[in-house]
Amino acid sequence: MAEPARMTPPPLSAARYLAGLQCPRRLWLLENAPDPVGPAPPAWVNDSAAEVRRAARQVFPGGVAAEGQAIAALLAGPAVPAIFDAVVVAGGAQVRVDVLAREPGGWTLVKVKGSGSVKDHYLDEVALQAHVLGEAGAALRGIEVMHLNTAYVRGPDGIDAAALFTRADVSAAVGARIAAIAGRLAVLRDVPGQTVLPFAEPGRQCDTPYSCGFWPRCASDKPKDWVRLLPRLTAMQAQGLAVLGVEAISAIPADFPLDGRQAVIRDAFATGRPYIAADLPRLLHRFAPPACYLDFEAMMPPIPLYAGTRPFQTLPFQWSLHHTGAAGTLTHQAFLAPHDADPRRAFAETLIAALAALPGPVIVYSPFEQTQLRQLAAHFPDLAAPLGGIIARLADLLPVVRGAVYFPAFGFSNSIKAVAPALSPGFSYDDLTGIADGAAASAAFAGMASGSITDPAAIAAQRRALLAYCERDTLAMVEVHRALQRAASQTDGGQSA
Numbered sequence: 001m002a003e004p005a006r007m008t009p010p011p012l013s014a015a016r017y018l019a020g021l022q023c024p025r026r027l028w029l030l031e032n033a034p035d036p037v038g039p040a041p042p043a044w045v046n047d048s049a050a051e052v053r054r055a056a057r058q059v060f061p062g063g064v065a066a067e068g069q070a071i072a073a074l075l076a077g078p079a080v081p082a083i084f085d086a087v088v089v090a091g092g093a094q095v096r097v098d099v100l101a102r103e104p105g106g107w108t109l110v111k112v113k114g115s116g117s118v119k120d121h122y123l124d125e126v127a128l129q130a131h132v133l134g135e136a137g138a139a140l141r142g143i144e145v146m147h148l149n150t151a152y153v154r155g156p157d158g159i160d161a162a163a164l165f166t167r168a169d170v171s172a173a174v175g176a177r178i179a180a181i182a183g184r185l186a187v188l189r190d191v192p193g194q195t196v197l198p199f200a201e202p203g204r205q206c207d208t209p210y211s212c213g214f215w216p217r218c219a220s221d222k223p224k225d226w227v228r229l230l231p232r233l234t235a236m237q238a239q240g241l242a243v244l245g246v247e248a249i250s251a252i253p254a255d256f257p258l259d260g261r262q263a264v265i266r267d268a269f270a271t272g273r274p275y276i277a278a279d280l281p282r283l284l285h286r287f288a289p290p291a292c293y294l295d296f297e298a299m300m301p302p303i304p305l306y307a308g309t310r311p312f313q314t315l316p317f318q319w320s321l322h323h324t325g326a327a328g329t330l331t332h333q334a335f336l337a338p339h340d341a342d343p344r345r346a347f348a349e350t351l352i353a354a355l356a357a358l359p360g361p362v363i364v365y366s367p368f369e370q371t372q373l374r375q376l377a378a379h380f381p382d383l384a385a386p387l388g389g390i391i392a393r394l395a396d397l398l399p400v401v402r403g404a405v406y407f408p409a410f411g412f413s414n415s416i417k418a419v420a421p422a423l424s425p426g427f428s429y430d431d432l433t434g435i436a437d438g439a440a441a442s443a444a445f446a447g448m449a450s451g452s453i454t455d456p457a458a459i460a461a462q463r464r465a466l467l468a469y470c471e472r473d474t475l476a477m478v479e480v481h482r483a484l485q486r487a488a489s490q491t492d493g494g495q496s497a
């Protein structure tokens with residue numbers, strides 16, 4: 001009986017190709033399993049990438065959008081200086097090419113990236129595009145990655161697109177990768193149609209170059225305290241534990257070489273008891289109430305929004321401030337800048353006024369606030385003295401948590417979002433809707449400031465969500481401080497539960 005004809009697998013999109021390069025199992029799951037990342041984010045979240053691509057088009061005056069035309073017709077058509085967003089299917093893959101620039105001797109493929117440099121994994125994407133264009137008959141004379149120039153400073157008259165971008169010639173760097181594309185595509189195109197899920201042990205590939213959303217599924221059969229999660233695990237340690245057959249942190253032998261923090265974590269999991277350093281009371285001494293608890297939110301717009309700013313410059317737009325009095329009274333105030341102007345001056349002035357009226361150290365939970373205050377002082381010399389006064393009052397709680405406390409419920413993070421619920425049962429971020437982390441806060445404000453969000457109801461909702469989120473962060477710091485004070489009061493000069 002004749003064998004059934006083998007079906008030719010469909011062309012692979014660039015996104016699927018890159019997923020397959022990272023991990024064939026990820027490619028299979030993307031095609032065959034439900035989406036692991038849940039519902040799509042609001043459209044404005046992705047607007048910064050679209051904004052960068054729109055700005056990049058200004059570098060090629062006279063260029064035209066492909067708008068669904070076939071690549072052959074575009075290449076042979078009128079002598080336009082550039083073609084934007086051409087979708088090309090050839091050689092077993094489908095790609096969307098940001099810019100094809102017509103130059104003497106042929107076309108230059110330009111991949112636009114909203115980053116400040118050429119990253120290695122960009123070259124795989126560009127190589128795929130060059131392969132597909134070559135298969136489609138385009139004579140390429142150059143291959144470039146066009147990324148943002150982080151030294152560019154926006155002038156008073158707006159964006160100078162040619163100066164905003166840096167064009168990096170990557171022709172030589174992608175040469176070897178282009179030669180490998182056909183073979184890689186031949187292998188990867190078969191993956192989605194395989195009847196069995198490819199096996200892959202979760203490892204470094206799960207975060208490189210992209211964080212893979214299938215991690216919970218792939219790691220579901222691992223212990224909660226899987227050794228791979230141990231902070232700063234070296235390749236030699238991982239190998240040593242594999243030889244010993246140790247999968248759980250709690251099972252790591254006492255004589256296995258670990259650094260100080262790793263040993264603390266191992267002991268906490270093995271005994272089920274938290275670690276509290278004997279000198280915690282001394283470390284907390286300068287944090288005692290009355291005290292202020294301060295947190296900033298900031299944005300880093302890729303395309304500078306204001307004169308005098310650079311791509312990705314950090315611009316604080318919001319602060320939250322809790323204060324505990326000596327008698328334990330808790331008050332709160334906050335500032336959220338209007339989104340139609342550079343927020344920094346109002347941010348600094350309101351903060352100076354608020355803290356001038358409150359006694360005590362200014363407790364933070366990262367070095368970020370100090371960095372921002374220093375930058376504000378440098379930018380506003382007339383405010384340098386009061387901002388310097390705030391800097392002198394800062395007391396960072398994070399090094400105390402990192403060095404003197406460990407609860408297994410922290411998991412493997414010292415972030416306030418992991419530590420506060422662990423130290424203060426019942427405290428949570430779970431009820432926050434819309435904005436529940438710094439990246440979302442940054443994207444929301446940048447979306448309003450850049451004009452991507454214009455609906456008044458959406459703006460009002462975003463501003464409410466921003467205020468609620470930042471307030472929760474400083475409340476978390478209050479809870480952590482109080483929990484540490486309780487723990488310190490129970491220490492007896494050694495490790496304590």
Ligand code: SF4
Nearest residue numbers: 023026206212215218
């Ligand atoms: S979590 Fe890791 S092993 Fe699983 S599919 Fe993703 S990259 Fe592959």
